[in-house]
Amino acid sequence: MEAIQTASAYIFSIQGMMLVVIGTILGITMGAIPGLTGAMLIALTLPLTFNMDPINAFILLISMYVGAISGGLITATLLRMPGTPASIMTTMDGYPMAQAGRPGRALGLGITASFVGGCISWLFLITLSRPIALYSTKLGPFDFFALVLLALVLIASIGGKSMSRAFLSASLGVLASLPGIDKATGNLRMTFGFEELNGGLKLLPVLIGMFAISQVISDLTRLEEKITIIPLKRAREMLFSLKDWKDQAVNLVRSSVIGTWVGILPGIGANIGSVSAYSAAKSLAKPEEQEKFGKGSETAIVASECANNATIGGALIPLVSLGIPGSVVDAILLGGLLIHGLQPGPLLFQQNPEMVYTIMGSMFVSNVFMFLFMLVAVKHIAKLASLPRSLLMPVILVFCIIGSFALSTRMFDVWTMVFFGLLGFAFERMKIPLAPFVIGFILAPIAEENLQAGLMASSGSFLPLIQRPISLIFVVSSLVLLAVPLYKRFKYGRSKTS
Amino acid sequence: MTQFQKSFLKHGCIVGVILFSVFQYVKLGSSLGEEYPRKPIRVVVPFQPGGGSDTFVRIVQKAINDDQLMPQPMMVVNKPGGGTSIGSSYVKDARPDGYTVLCLHEALMVAKSNGQSPNGPDDYEVAAATGEFGVVVLVSNESPYQNLGDLMEAAKAQPETLNFGINFNTPTHFSAIMLENTLQGARFRFVATGGGAHRLAGVMGGHLDVIILSIGEYVRFKENGLKAIAYLGEERLDSIPDIPTSAELGFPVFSANLHYWWFPKGTDASIVNYFADVMGKVMQSEYMLQRTEELQILPRIIVGDALSQRIDDRMEAFGKINPELRIELPDFEVWTIGFVLLFIVLALVSHFRSEQSKVDTVSTLRLRYDFAFGALAMTIVYVLLMGLGILPFIWATILFVVIAGLFLTGLDKRKWISVLEVALLMSFGLHFVFTQLFTIDLP
Structure with a gap:
């Protein structure tokens, strides 16, 4: 109770509200500009929060998260370019509707759906986190290891088009996490004689390189691309009518639940949530509505935008209750908790309850502010997409460099960032997805530490992995997730050749 | 407002911020005693x-x-x-x-x-x-060993069966080994669980039998069914007067x-x-x-x-202490490299198998690789200038933003004022924000 009061005192103070406003607006803006993503914004903001109070830092970061996922719908609708990957499905129906002369309606549907999706997933967040956290002290090291294994398989098998490339990406991420001190023995490994590598590769330079630098490089190659925006003259039609609420109620709840569930699954984030809800809405719609999908369906916009915002609350559940990130952005937030000296994991609820309630509270407040701000300012945000990118790019590069440098104030981290930027660009050229790399990089140390602890406690035996019911469930689910696509491909491959 | 007034206001604000930052920078240089x-x-x-x-x-x-x-x-x-x-x-x-x-x-x-x-x-x-910060030895309330003597005797009677949560090769690990050494034949099974919170969760969930925590952590979490059985210091502490020191109990370890x-x-x-x-x-x-x-x-x-x-x-x-690893652990490097090689092969196989059916999508957009790699080369030079200590952050940044900005705008004459403004804002402005507000050093 006391913690809730502390958290709300922080959030509802003038400073707290300022941070919500700044965070949400920056998030929406970055989300709306194609080529700048929420992950990039949050990774670049993290170094700026080193000297802030951890609670204030998280009010800011969570608001950015909410804003960034929401802002993407503006450009998806008016420009046919999703501002963030999370809004890809919105492009399919939002743009046709805007082209047909109803941009206000398309935006309004998306904004309200985002708000509702955020609220419903927030309810799941506040009700589910605590029971899961309480239960999770029963989870032993082997259970955590199996859970992380499941997360890695999940992102690789669902996240991309090619499973082998996704797994390659994930295993390279694991490889990148190895240099430095072996936690179990204290010995150095894979440092190749570089004293700078003793501490391993830092999360922030790797992330900034992978997401920001590689994005800047690919944006620069497309600098000559002409951008045309559908002008938004009338801002009426934006609010839901009573009839809309009635028509979309089922869709809203269903898409929110799908989004939340996809969010909870470790490692996969908003874009998958949005795709899943879109396909569910399509297959469950009436035939005449199904026809409209892809041509400006209202149901489709609502499903996509509702679900991508719902993944926020979902993905925060494993973050606050288990210390395992539900998406790439949550992985950065996890790093943020560590940087601020907080131990993510089952005990976060007891050690730093005020932080847990801050995360929950600021998600809700920021969601409300996002809704109001988007309704009022959507017209102006759309113009941002035409910002001179030739000026923006050097600025982002300077921020990337300072951001990597500030963590330990050493140049080595900057070089690391440049290297991973080139690697990320190479990945994109070779169609290797980036997300599994980052998830592998972040989860591997958690997996390794738990496996080592488990083996030490079992005197070197792997048997508990299949003897403990919970870890058995995770191991079996991982195997099923691996086997199903392989089996399908095998069958499909056979029928094609024969 | 006319267009002129608007633009005047905008540039006025930017110049104001720049002047403020430059002033801060100059002030910084002149405050030596x-x-x-x-x-x-x-x-x-x-x-x-x-x-x-x-x-x-x-x-x-x-x-x-x-x-x-x-x-x-x-x-x-x-x-x-x-x-x-x-x-x-x-x-x-x-x-x-x-x-x-x-x-x-x-x-x-x-x-x-x-x-x-x-x-x-x-x-x-x-x-x-x-x-000085001291540490205590903790067990769960339900543990069969409710005092240090019982625990040590058990560790002697059945060596390497009691799970002792430690952070490998750190002072907690060394204290645990010192404790072991106070009784001939006593041996724990050390489990490297990482930081204090992980050890705490381990003992609460029954995965660990005994842990070491700092007194600050213990006082905060004693409500969670934990019992301190010894304080590893020279004399009892005023804040926890009922907890005996390990020396009193006959196992002298001092790890303050x-x-x-x-x-x-x-x-x-x-x-x-x-x-x-x-x-x-x-x-x-x-x-x-x-x-x-x-x-x-x-x-x-x-x-x-x-x-x-x-x-x-x-x-x-x-x-005198030898913190060796007492069991064989799998070699993660070898496993990971093995998996990487496996997936490279799989990815190549699937790439060549799907190659025949793929139709190249023709893009009308001319991709400007010269922009991408030009800017990248400039970035590397920029980092080198700072890394080798040739130029400090401010001058290197001005140089980088001006050159990169002019390069990317295609030497457009109408843009050079904006480029210059951005360059000054980034260099002096960020220098002020980081060194003065955040007290983080810049190169």
Whole structure:
């Protein structure tokens, strides 16, 4: 109770509200500009929060998260370019509707759906986190290891088009996490004689390189691309009518639940949530509505935008209750908790309850502010997409460099960032997805530490992995997730050749 | 407003911000004093912000800066990683002018004696050891061993069956081994579970039988069904008077830890003594006394001969301990490299199999690789300029933003004012934000 009061005192103070406003607006803006993503914004903001109070830092970061996922719908609708990957499905129906002369309606549907999706997933967040956290002290090291294994398989098998490339990406991420001190023995490994590598590769330079630098490089190659925006003259039609609420109620709840569930699954984030809800809405719609999908369906916009915002609350559940990130952005937030000296994991609820309630509270407040701000300012945000990118790019590069440098104030981290930027660009050229790399990089140390602890406690035996019911469930689910696509491909491959 | 007024207002605001930042920069250069310390003293903390050591140093910083115990302020620089060796190496190699000091507890000695770090007490001039924090041995309330004697006897009767949660190769691990050594034949099964929170979760969930925690952590979490069975210090503490010391029970282990202040080797003795005097005043300041009570730290300070004696004793005690790994663990490097190779092969196979059916999508957009790689090359030059110390942050940034901006706008004459504004804003503005507001050093 006391913690809730502390958290709300922080959030509802003038400073707290300022941070919500700044965070949400920056998030929406970055989300709306194609080529700048929420992950990039949050990774670049993290170094700026080193000297802030951890609670204030998280009010800011969570608001950015909410804003960034929401802002993407503006450009998806008016420009046919999703501002963030999370809004890809919105492009399919939002743009046709805007082209047909109803941009206000398309935006309004998306904004309200985002708000509702955020609220419903927030309810799941506040009700589910605590029971899961309480239960999770029963989870032993082997259970955590199996859970992380499941997360890695999940992102690789669902996240991309090619499973082998996704797994390659994930295993390279694991490889990148190895240099430095072996936690179990204290010995150095894979440092190749570089004293700078003793501490391993830092999360922030790797992330900034992978997401920001590689994005800047690919944006620069497309600098000559002409951008045309559908002008938004009338801002009426934006609010839901009573009839809309009635028509979309089922869709809203269903898409929110799908989004939340996809969010909870470790490692996969908003874009998958949005795709899943879109396909569910399509297959469950009436035939005449199904026809409209892809041509400006209202149901489709609502499903996509509702679900991508719902993944926020979902993905925060494993973050606050288990210390395992539900998406790439949550992985950065996890790093943020560590940087601020907080131990993510089952005990976060007891050690730093005020932080847990801050995360929950600021998600809700920021969601409300996002809704109001988007309704009022959507017209102006759309113009941002035409910002001179030739000026923006050097600025982002300077921020990337300072951001990597500030963590330990050493140049080595900057070089690391440049290297991973080139690697990320190479990945994109070779169609290797980036997300599994980052998830592998972040989860591997958690997996390794738990496996080592488990083996030490079992005197070197792997048997508990299949003897403990919970870890058995995770191991079996991982195997099923691996086997199903392989089996399908095998069958499909056979029928094609024969 | 007319177009002209609007643009005038916009540029006016930007120029104002730039002038403010430039003014701050100039002011910074002119504020040097006469005697030591002439400029701010930087304390290197080899941990991430927010941890126990960082919190302690920031309390010291606030005490010094608020009560003006030194004519110049103290700045905290975090250099985490490498099990403290990144930070300790940095200070060892710093100029011995008294403006760089390392604050690190006994991890420095532990890391030296187990070969994890090349830096030991002999590489520094130590000024003082401050703020003692003790540790306690904890079991669960439901544990069959409700006192230290029973626990040690059990560890002797059935060696290597009791799970002892530790952080490998750190002071917790060394204390646990010292405890083992107090009874002939007693052996625990050490489980490397990582930080305090993980150990706590382990003992609460029944995965660990016994752990070591700092007193601060224990006081905060004793409600969770935990029982402290011994305090590893010389005499009982006032804040936890009913917990016996391990020595009283016949298992003498002393593992109280302090924060030591290390100057680079060759720093003038007068500077080291001056700093030790300041620390003496700091430990008596009201703010320090109040905060140390909250955090369960003893506001103790050791200087001079007593300090060198203590360092010698501790190095000797640590030298006797061999923290070897007692079981065989799988080799993660080999496994990971194996998987990487496997997936490279799989990806290549699937790439060539799907190649035939793929139709190349023709894009009308001309991709400007010259922009991408030109900007990238400039970035690398920019980082080199700062990394090799040729140009400081401000000038390198102005140069980079101007050249890159002009390059990307295609030398458009109408844009050069905006480019210049952005360059000045980024260089002086960010310099102000980072060095003044966040106290983070820039190259």
